[in-house]
Amino acid sequence: MYSDSKDINRTTNIEIDLILEGIFNKYGYDFRNYSKAHVKRRLLNRLTTSKLNSISELQHKVLHEPGFFEIILRDLSINVTEMFRDPSFYLALRNEVIPILKTYPFFKVWHAGCSTGEEVYSFAVVLKEEGIYDRAQIYATDFNHDVLDIAKKGIFPIDRIKEYTYNYQASGGKQSFSDYYMANYDSVIYDQSLKKNLVFAEHNLVTDSVFAEVNLIICRNVLIYFNKDLQNRVIDLFHDSLINGGFLGLGSKETLQFTTKANSFEIINNEEKVYKKKIIKK
């Protein structure tokens, strides 16, 4: 009986490889090097909610119904985010990165995997308070256009404002968080001035190339969904996208330590995962 469940598991794994291959060929989104455990869990959940019997059935549906692919894309891209997530990360940026950015007359920031934009607006607030927003060009990218549409609007549900206000204060906020938004009945709209130097664009970290040459890349809680190989490839991409001495900020559980580029970066803050690209001497 139990060798049965082993066999079923093997078959499921084969089916998953096939559906990912199919999605890549048909839609160009490449999930083949995402964390297998993550992809499997999300696809099996979708199987249950769609009342299908096997991944093969799911494959048929996803290849024949582009609308259904949108659902799968949403399943596989985890969009959970918040304003000033991990406040200590923003504090580290204020203390250790902003002073360097201040030495540039003009600089570029890239938020990769920005989801619905909370992280982008949070850092825009920091730049504003530090008096260097006007010198910044901010790119915010994600491979999921639905979340980008939400991010562009800059409207968020009101129910999390209390939590965000707490985060803002813990992140070293200098004013009152309410200075940066207007509250409506059930939603909140961010101050228009935060949007001025912001560009949202679709970009896939797996299949697209260098996006721009920038001074700071913030990519948090995206790499954890990739396998080791893909993590290495994306870090290479970041390395190529940074100017000499540019900064990279990762999620609190993501590290450069075991990647192939570990020696090409200097650790600025180990706890908060802030790194600096070493200067390459010509």
Next chain:
Amino acid sequence: MSYKAIVIGASAGGFFALKKLITALPSDFSIPILIVQHISPTSDSYMAKHLNKLSGLTVKEADEKEIIKPGHVYIAPPNYHILIEEDCTISLSTSEKKNYSRPSIDILFETATFAYGEELIGIVLTGANNDGSSGLLSIKNSGGYCIVQDPDEAEVDTMPLAAIKTSNPQKILTIEGIAKLLIKINNASKKQNKIKKKKKDIN
């Protein structure tokens, strides 16, 4: 039967139950242990540090893509789910809460089932919700070994009762009983491994 991993889920009252269980295991206990203890998203990694001091085993917070090693106890970090890859490494995730929890016991148990199949032991301890029940059921269905803390002993019996009802575990035991059983299983699989090794050496 030899086992490759032990997964444990605990919620309210779990800290003391886990402390008792982990400190009862000898330092040569080799089967790796992975733990989800429900915890506030903003708490620090005190628990892993504290248990590491008290136990002869290496107790640590689970790291992203870490390789699961014998003699180690891994605890899910606050605000992250922990998933076991089939190559026996750990992945973390910030996906939606499950059963109002992140980390979720079910997610650990379900992914561990895929990785270890029947060579997995699942344990549900004290707690005030239903997390872990469906995960324990998937361990049971794949031929794994399921243990639930005796609801009479548990500080909060909701979670053990739910797990017993859903998955009809092989054993319902006190913490002391669980520790004894795990030690027995660990020693048995050590012996088995030795015999296997000898056979290999002879061949």
